[in-house]
Amino acid sequence: MKASSAKFAIGQVVRHRVFDFRGLIFDVDPEFDNTEEWWLSIPEEVRPRKDQPFYHLFAENAETEYxxxxxxxxxxxxxxxxxxxxxxxxxxxxxxxxxxxxxKPILSH
Incomplete structure (x- = not known):
């Protein structure tokens, strides 16, 4: 698989194309990097390709944050x-x- 360049960046606010939630990007994987179990839990007809960037979001909808x-x-x-x-x-x-x-700037000793 060849990974593509990420369209979005850390710190950007995005929303989901289908589901009603939005979030702040805090990390980017150049291609899928989660468990096969997680991948297979997505219904096949809407399962995204693995060879694209995946984003970690501080997400929220009307009810909760996650x-x-x-x-x-x-x-x-x-x-x-x-x-x-x-x-x-x-x-x-x-x-x-x-x-x-x-x-925020990272502090180290």
Whole structure:
């Protein structure tokens, strides 16, 4: 399998193309990197290809916040500029005045 270049970047807000949720990208896999069990749990008629970027999201819908793993083909850029409420976001990101998110600097000893 040949991995493609990622269309989205860490810190971007995206929404799912089919399901009603949005999220902040905090990591990117160049191609599928989850368990085969997870892969097979997706109904075959909607199962995405493995040879594309997959994104780790601090996700949320109307009811809850969670972490999602989503294929690039199922994501769209969210340009609503509405803030996200996922409580994990402030640990790694800051919101800039423009309404976007940027990663916090990493501290090390």
């Amino acid at each position: 972490i999602a793993y989503v294929s690039e083909q199922n994501l769209l850029l969210d340009d609503s500029s509405e803030p996200l409420r996922n409580p994990m976001i402030p640990e790694l990101f800051v919101r800039d005045p423009s309404g976007g998110y940027r990663a």
